[in-house]
Amino acid sequence: MLKYIIKRVILAALTIFLVATITFFLMNLVPGGPFVAEKSISEQAQQALFEKYGLDQPLIVQYKNYLVNMLKGDFGLSLKQRGRTVSEIIMSKFPVSAKLGGLSVLTALVIGIPLGSIAALNRGKWIDSVIIVIATCGIAVPSFVLCTVGMYLFGVNLRWLPTFGLSTPLHHILPIFSLSFYPTAYIARLMRSSMLDVIGQDYMRTARSKGLSQFVSLFKHALRNAVMPVVTYVGPLLAYTLTGSFIVEKIFVIPGLGKEFISSISNRDYTMIMGTTIFLAALIIIMNMLVDIVYKIIDPRIKLK
Amino acid sequence: MAKKNPISFHLNVDDFLPATDSEKEALVQMRPSVGFFKDAMRRLVKNKVAMVSLAFIILIMFFSFVVPSFYPYRYNQQIRGSEYLSPMQYSDKELERIEAGEKVFPHILGTDNLGRDYAIRVMVGSRISLLVGLIASAIILIIGSIYGAVAGYFGGWVDLIMMRIVDIIYTIPDILLIVLISFSIAGPLEKLAMMPGFRWIQVIGANLISIFLVFALLYWVGMARIVRGQILSLKQSEYVTAAKALGASNARIIRKHLLTNCIGTLIVTTTLQIPSSIFTESFLSFLGLGVAVPLPSLGSLASDAINGLNTYPYLLLAPAILISLIILSFNLFGDGLRDAFDPKMKS
Numbered sequence: 244m245l246k247y248i249i250k251r252v253i254l255a256a257l258t259i260f261l262v263a264t265i266t267f268f269l270m271n272l273v274p275g276g277p278f279v280a281e282k283s284i285s286e287q288a289q290q291a292l293f294e295k296y297g298l299d300q301p302l303i304v305q306y307k308n309y310l311v312n313m314l315k316g317d318f319g320l321s322l323k324q325r326g327r328t329v330s331e332i333i334m335s336k337f338p339v340s341a342k343l344g345g346l347s348v349l350t351a352l353v354i355g356i357p358l359g360s361i362a363a364l365n366r367g368k369w370i371d372s373v374i375i376v377i378a379t380c381g382i383a384v385p386s387f388v389l390c391t392v393g394m395y396l397f398g399v400n401l402r403w404l405p406t407f408g409l410s411t412p413l414h415h416i417l418p419i420f421s422l423s424f425y426p427t428a429y430i431a432r433l434m435r436s437s438m439l440d441v442i443g444q445d446y447m448r449t450a451r452s453k454g455l456s457q458f459v460s461l462f463k464h465a466l467r468n469a470v471m472p473v474v475t476y477v478g479p480l481l482a483y484t485l486t487g488s489f490i491v492e493k494i495f496v497i498p499g500l501g502k503e504f505i506s507s508i509s510n511r512d513y514t515m516i517m518g519t520t521i522f523l524a525a526l527i528i529i530m531n532m533l534v535d536i537v538y539k540i541i542d543p544r545i546k547l548k
Numbered sequence: 549m550a551k552k553n554p555i556s557f558h559l560n561v562d563d564f565l566p567a568t569d570s571e572k573e574a575l576v577q578m579r580p581s582v583g584f585f586k587d588a589m590r591r592l593v594k595n596k597v598a599m600v601s602l603a604f605i606i607l608i609m610f611f612s613f614v615v616p617s618f619y620p621y622r623y624n625q626q627i628r629g630s631e632y633l634s635p636m637q638y639s640d641k642e643l644e645r646i647e648a649g650e651k652v653f654p655h656i657l658g659t660d661n662l663g664r665d666y667a668i669r670v671m672v673g674s675r676i677s678l679l680v681g682l683i684a685s686a687i688i689l690i691i692g693s694i695y696g697a698v699a700g701y702f703g704g705w706v707d708l709i710m711m712r713i714v715d716i717i718y719t720i721p722d723i724l725l726i727v728l729i730s731f732s733i734a735g736p737l738e739k740l741a742m743m744p745g746f747r748w749i750q751v752i753g754a755n756l757i758s759i760f761l762v763f764a765l766l767y768w769v770g771m772a773r774i775v776r777g778q779i780l781s782l783k784q785s786e787y788v789t790a791a792k793a794l795g796a797s798n799a800r801i802i803r804k805h806l807l808t809n810c811i812g813t814l815i816v817t818t819t820l821q822i823p824s825s826i827f828t829e830s831f832l833s834f835l836g837l838g839v840a841v842p843l844p845s846l847g848s849l850a851s852d853a854i855n856g857l858n859t860y861p862y863l864l865l866a867p868a869i870l871i872s873l874i875i876l877s878f879n880l881f882g883d884g885l886r887d888a889f890d891p892k893m894k895s
Contacts, residue, residue, distance in 0.1 A: 254716065255719070257716060258719045261716060261720070262720055262721075262724075262725070265728075269728055269729060269732040269733075270728075270732060272732045272733065272736055379876070380872075380876060382879065383873075383875040384872045384875075384876075385830055385834075385847075385872070386831075387831070387850060387851070387868075388869075388871060388872055391853070391854055391857070391864050391868060392865070394857065395857055395861050395864060395865075399857055399858055399861070400861075482721050482723075485721075486721065486723035489723075489835060490831065490835065493835070504727075505835060508731050508837075509836075516728070516731070520724050520725075523721065523724055524720065527719075527721045528720075528721070532719075
């Protein structure tokens with residue numbers, strides 16, 4: 244077990260390092276540099292700016308400084324939002340995205356798992372067909388379609404829900420709905436097939452024949468085993484909600500990290516792009532690692548390699 | 549009849565009579581044996597959902613590849629005076645022309661803010677989406693299957709190292725990297741497009757190339773894992789041992805024996821890859837990192853439509869519904885293919 248954990252930690256660290264390296268060198272490919280859009284500035288001023296941000300040193304030195312600073316959690320100053328460090332901006336914006344993402348993940352789990360189980364337990368009946376149709380459509384609709392069409396229907400046309408910001412609970416409905424629709428559908432499909440698999444197992448028949456009630460056998464035996472594949476999906480799900488927030492936050496004008504990332508790309512705010520990419524990537528990679536480790540712990544049947 | 553000598557060579561003449569018709573009939577093959585492909589196709593044709601999806605995909609392909617070539621409007625043609633027309637509406641100028649006896653083709657889906665016919669833009673947009681889906685899946689198929697086959701076939705430390713690389717790429721958050729790569733590579737590619745011999749880059753657009761590049765760099769790992777798993781079990785088969793004994797080279801065994809035997813998996817995985825590529829392309833186009841400006845894509849059309857959502861909702865609904873339907877039908881068709889090629893996998 245310890246060996247497995249160590250292996251996963253090394254793999255995660257290696258991946259984060261790789262992402263940091265790719266990010267650094269890709270950013271250096273961008274032509275023009277960050278100060279191009281500025282009104283014509285004098286040679287000297289440009290030189291001073293380059294020195295301030297360390298852009299005048301050789302690439303390899305920049306790379307080394309950047310890695311060392313990154314380990315200290317210092318991503319440097321934002322190039323466009325003067326006087327603020329990248330870490331500061333990330334820390335101020337991230338809670339908004341985390342709240343939205345967390346609520347979406349929760350919604351997806353709370354709705355998806357029961358939906359899938361109900362479908363499996365009523366296999367072949369109309370309710371199963373309805374859930375299958377919803378789930379199949381759910382994984383086919385891109386989130387930007389959900390956002391925009393939902394905004395048009397409920398915000399513009401019916402005027403039931405507000406269309407931008409996050410100030411009241413009512414504001415949360417549309418963004419969370421758009422963000423959690425795909426994972427809900429995916430989890431429902433996953434849950435349905437794994438539940439079908441589990442209720443056909445011998446231990447389910449044993450549980451019933453030794454006199455356990457339907458309720459106990461379902462919740463203690465079936466659900467606990469069937470929910471396993473969903474646990475493995477939590478990692479990708481987190482990645483999905485974090486990157487999905489780019490679009491949702493852009494459309495609903497939510498001041499989160501996703502919107503910050505998109506605007507830093509159009510502003511060519513180098514340090515901000517690098518910082519956000521590495522922060523989000525590291526978050527996703529670490530979450531994935533934790534989910535994998537937890538999965539091995541709670542399911543001893545999985546062979547440890 | 550004389551008693552037959554047990555050791556004589558006298559033959560029984562009856563054994564050599566011509567066969568009767570009834571005997572011949574027994575040997576006639578009633579039905580040709582059903583091959584792997586035919587069997588799968590037969591199952592596929594019976595699957596109504598898959599066939600309807602396939603028909604829809606073909607219809608969309610017809611509208612996006614064939615119809616634009618003879619459609620009376622072009623996707624970048626701006627018609628003065630007919631900005632923001634509702635579906636089937638004519639502008640004043642066009643009404644005058646109709647009065648004068650001219651025939652004017654109706655704007656089936658209206659026009660956009662620059663007076664461009666929206667129907668043709670949606671058609672060309674879905675062409676871009678389909679092209680991205682198909683080309684990206686082809687790239688993934690080639691890289692993923694070769695990589696997976698080599699790793700699975702050689703095994704040992706080759707497999708170990710190759711699969712560690714896959715593991716690392718697998719955990720890289722792809723969307724982040726796509727955004728990053730398409731952002732950073734656009735400039736150098738535009739420079740390259742200025743050089744003689746690289747003009748084609750301008751036609752395709754730097755962003756599209758970076759999307760393909762990312763697919764080529766990152767997305768093949770899923771395919772590689774699946775192919776490797778198949779090859780691992782296939783390489784134990786007798787026919788591989790036989791081919792080795794006959795002196796076939798490794799490349800030949802992989803090409804002729806192993807990959808051809810997991811063709812079902814390859815077809816299914818590639819088909820299911822198409823909708824996810826289309827998904828990613830529309831995501832990027834929506835963020836403004838997709839196709840170059842005059843070219844429309846379903847994602848960028850939807851993105852442009854948001855600003856005028858209050859007054860011109862049809863500009864959003866057409867591309868939004870179409871992209872969902874395209875992804876849905878590819879998903880359903882892929883599911884049908886999987887059930888047809890591998891009935892055991894059906895849940």
